[in-house]
Amino acid sequence: MAATLSDVARLAGVSIKTVSNVIHDHPNIRPATRQRVLDAIAAVGYRPNLTARNLRSGRTGVISLVLPTLRNPYFAELAEAVIEAAEREGLSVLIEQSRGADAGARANTAQLVDGMLFSTLGSEAEDTGLYAQLPAGPHSPVDHVTMRNTEAIRAATEHLLALGRRRIVALGARPGDTSGAGSLRLLGYRQALAAAGLDARPELERAVESWTRFDGAAATEALLNSGTPFDGIVAFNDALALGALRTLGQRAIRVPEQVSVIGFDDLDDARYSLPALTTISPGREQIATLAVQMLAERIAERGEPLPARTITVPFALVERESTAQKAAD
Amino acid sequence: MAATLSDVARLAGVSIKTVSNVIHDHPNIRPATRQRVLDAIAAVGYRPNLTARNLRSGRTGVISLVLPTLRNPYFAELAEAVIEAAEREGLSVLIEQSRGADAGARANTAQLVDGMLFSTLGSEAEDTGLYAQLPAGPHSPVDHVTMRNTEAIRAATEHLLALGRRRIVALGARPGDTSGAGSLRLLGYRQALAAAGLDARPELERAVESWTRFDGAAATEALLNSGTPFDGIVAFNDALALGALRTLGQRAIRVPEQVSVIGFDDLDDARYSLPALTTISPGREQIATLAVQMLAERIAERGEPLPARTITVPFALVERESTAQKAAD
DNA sequence: TTGTAAGCGTTATCAT
């Protein structure tokens, strides 16, 4: 149905090579010929067939982004950042939902894309940045753009300490975790307490099943019911913090007057919660940009396998209402 | 680099046609031959080249979803639903962000995909379901899966009326709107009031710039400042309703005791707000499923252009805390 | 400056 190169060539009375030359702005084309070709292109409404071009070039201009779910605003905002970064590199993004980046799920579209981005590598629901890999094989090198999990939560905790908080809850610890964002963040919390000369209190390290608003609300509920006194909450992500705010609101506990709350992720939601949530901005745009760039490099260097690289991006603490200074202090 | 059909054929000592036959489970293959081919496939780690297959078949197995932004949970949840529906049809989804489905943006990946889904057709930021179209041309027929905008808001308004509310605000009207979801929903609101024998009060129809949490909060602020008394809010989407809840919370106005609030969209957020938001569930999964199916049909019927079709899906009213019956009533 | 022709990896039509 669609017009092809030879349709155009026939109409213009030239060879397909000449048409191709015009399309690719090759030098050495007589202006008259060029014009004739352009007219023919317009006349038949020619659009290059990208599939054929892809077969020839071995590239598709598409990368895939594998993430657990778009319903989680963290991943939705990450996806948006990736799509924008990819567009800047002239790449389109195919989104694939998959818990745990199992090879099976990858194989799905692996032949269709030039490269793949994973928001999480293991089966842990937690994420720490982005992984980039060519679709080549399971053993090809993986680049990683990550964030300063430990330092950021340490800074968050120190922020509450500086406000005079002394009974600070770590919301989001996970029992058996020894790796992943959870344990890195717990470490930062403990470091901050230790540096301030405070003892770690196990009853202030609250475990959750998953880093969701629901679990944040439930854990806060349980915390209140336990009677353990506290005056600050360092939540390991914004969803947990927003859940905590909900429970505190329900129980009529005032934030920030009675309890200071800080999150991690800087979701759009954090700006509109009541009160607006102080949080760690992990550098999402930069993570997306760098991961896409590294992947684009790998795609370009096809054949010369670059060694796996890891980049860590800086974070920022965004102060909002939930940790505002108490008026009477 | 990757093994091809002829690599396999050479190793198995057969022709590529035979290999292809084995791959496609064609009949009439001697078991011994089949086994030899399968062994060869395993030996060289052969994976079919999808790009070549696409060129041959004229299909890519990819559709694109064009939407304004993933940061808006409405679109993120819609995207998730579309991706899941597409997976069921064996399709992958490429996400493209674009305000207003201008032809320029479409052309981008049009050659790469078998079909396109738009969450909004005109330049209006509002959406009403999904539009489905082949990448063929701007004049090809467009299918539309939509929701009962008017009936749903009418039901929402009647829900508040049934609770005894009489001064019900319509939050989300837009000044010059004569078409699109906004005007359809305003119509439903007015119908409900009229049916209840109530006069429409212009001061209760509150305009907003955009259907965001921010504007919902601001409009509610303005409403309170205006001194206009009201006891219910029908928000034209959940974002507006959540913004309203924020302002009401800040002003210590109790929901649902003093004011009942109902939204539209049934976002995940609606479940976790304080109080949890009563809302209209517009049948998002069904919209996504039907739109993908219609598109898949069009892709299959390539050549026999089906006429443009429109399907309207049913809605449901989801009762939560924000319209709970007042205890003392 | 332009044309001819090979080849990307498949699928599918013919023979055999």
Next chain:
DNA sequence: ATGATAACGCTTACAA
């Protein structure tokens, strides 16, 4: 039951 071989639409040496 299997093999040659011609497309699919494009890019690109190589010729002319």
